[in-house]
Amino acid sequence: MENLNKITNKYINNYIKNKYVLEFVNKSAELCEPDKIYFCNGSEEEKKFLTGEAIKTGELIELKQEKFPGCVLHRTAINDVARTEHLTYICTTKKEDAGPTNNWMAPKDAYEELGEYFRDSMKGRTMYVIPFMMGVPGSKMNKIGVEITDSIYVVLNMRIMTHIGRIVADDIIGDNFTKGLHSKGDISLEKRRICHFPEDNTIWSINSGYGGNVLLGKKCLALRIASYLGRKEGWLAEHMLLMEIQTPDGKIFYVAGAFPSSCGKTNLSMLIPPESLPGYKVRVLGDDIAWMYIGDDGRLWAINPEAGFFGVVPGTNMKTNKNAMLTIQKNTIFTNVLLKEDKTVWWEGMENPPDKGIDWKGDAWTKESKEPGTHPNSRFTTPTSQCPALSSEFSNPKGVPVSAVLFGGRRGNVVPLVYESFNWKHGVFIGATLRSETTAAAMGLGKIVRNDPMAMIPFCGYNMGDYFAHWLDLGKRMKFPPKIFFVNWFRKNREGKFLWPGYGENLRVIEWIIKQCDSDNNNKEKEAVETPVGYVPEIDAINTKGIEISKQDIKELLSIDKNEWLEEADEVEKFFSKFDRMPKELTKELNDLRERLKNSK
Ligand code: SAT
Ligand code: MN
Helix, strand or coil, X not given: CHHHHHECCCHHHHCCCCHHHHHHHHHHHHHHCCCEEEECCCCHHHHHHHHHHHHHHCCCEECCCCCCCCCEEECCCCCCCCECHHHEEECCCCHHHCCCCCEECCHHHHHHHHHHHHCCXXXXXXXXXXXEEECCCCCCCCEEEEEEECCHHHHHHHHHHCEEXXXXXXXXXXXXXXXXXXXXXXXXXXXXXXXXXXXXXXXXXXXXXXXXXXXXHHHHHHHHHHHHHHHHHCCEEECEEEEEEECCCCCEEXXXXXXXXXXXHHHHHCCCCCCCCCCCEEEEEECCCEEEEECCCXXXXXXXXXXXXXXXXXXXXXXXXXXXXXXXXXXXXXXXCEEECCCCEECCCCCCCCCEEECCCCCEEECCCCCCCCCCCCEEEEEHHHCCCECHHHHCCCCEECCEEEEECCCCCCCCCEEECCCHHHHHHHHHCCEEECXXXXXXXXXXXXXXXXXXCCCCCCCHHHHHHHHHHHHHHCCECCEEEEECCCCECCCCCECCCCHHHHHHHHHHHXXXXXXXXXXXXXXXXXXXXXXXXXXXXXXXXXXXXXXXXXXXXXXXCHHHHHHHHHHHHHHHCCCCCCCHHHHHHHXXXXXXXXXXX
């Protein structure tokens, strides 16, 4: 353990005594050759110290503190602005266990190749050791990890997104923790790799500094590794927001929703009820990840394992998401936004554009510039606890019981505003057949409609055929499963205009959804119409009081075109045919859908 003499701070003796952690640090230091090793403790002084260090080197820019206390700006490299899915791998012994939707490398090959990239990658740098916990303090769902990194930006982000340092140290028992190793390396795209070794509970990430690639607690642990563990242990790790809705008569419902990255999870979870829907209260528990388990009462319960929001910036303003705007006023890290002359920040879609500033690349920008001042995938990292609409249940270790699961995508046509599945099995089918237009959250995909089952295509840590079977199995084990719905805020008319106003008005759809879940509602059947794809709202069942939308548009929003859906079924068939391990139940669902469509008018 001779590399441990590079440790610079005293915490080593006080709080991390676990021999497996020390072995992991020692081995990583042997490989990466840092000058120094620093054990993070999560304190305020540490945050100040590290922020100061990063400001000195230009890694962070301090914003005007009187206006944005505790806020900084970071610019990534130009080739490092989003997750790189084509460089992300699941490294299982058997290729079939990664399945047809994941890139695969044999563990031995991956350790060897990445080992070369990691070699000496931290020369002249400090290695930071971050013990962290994903979950809610006191929850039986929690998972512990240790991330080793050479990036202060990573430490400061992990500090917001997870629980780090001393408070988790006592929870590390034996070698029961995820070992995450990250180095910025030289940020080269050719040698960038994000590798997951679920069988070893290990993640290696090299040559990137972008959030989704390097905050290893987030997508890497809380989704890819956790989904693998969830299958083994009988629970689900999902790419879902979690929100609380209180109705005018005081009832509370919890809704979980899976949408692909950059499709509005953050906005929906922080929704502010429109004035014309008086009496509703909406509170947020999470905007990106939910861990769900079957409770003793036979219901599905969920926690948000994250402690912060890593949200998309452009388009966020006081109208689209006031709660996010209020949350990010302090202690926030902005990534790839525009810096104004007064050392505050601005982005496309925000009120009062400045005449000039410095764009996300670090170049001079003016109002007349053709290029946007912020990157489309620019982000804020901010503590969940600062959100004015935070649910008091956010910190409940037991989580919340889920009444409705939503799947959603970005579809200009074909898919109605909302529909409900016939039952759990059919709900798993509509999740498995989710298709969505791609966004800026992943690099190099172009603009296509792609299959993104449960919005998990980039995040499922094992064979998705097995994943569907796991979902089906959970349904069989649950006495009171939530209802499953599909929503699409993005349907357009022939002129290419959005038919639905979106944002806060989405509560009108949520209202219909929770009424369908409400055991006291005797009008359920009258408010829904059976179609070949599922139940859609009766034309008058969506409350449109207070918004200007014609009956015709509502009709179009809820319409189902037989021929378009038969084509949709062909696309699904093509996608399903990639899987050796597709559960029979889902192929039967596809056949049944086709039959229902053919028999319809
Ligand atoms: O970049 S992240 O993966 O952290 C966010 C997202 O794409 O959902
Ligand atoms: Mn996400």
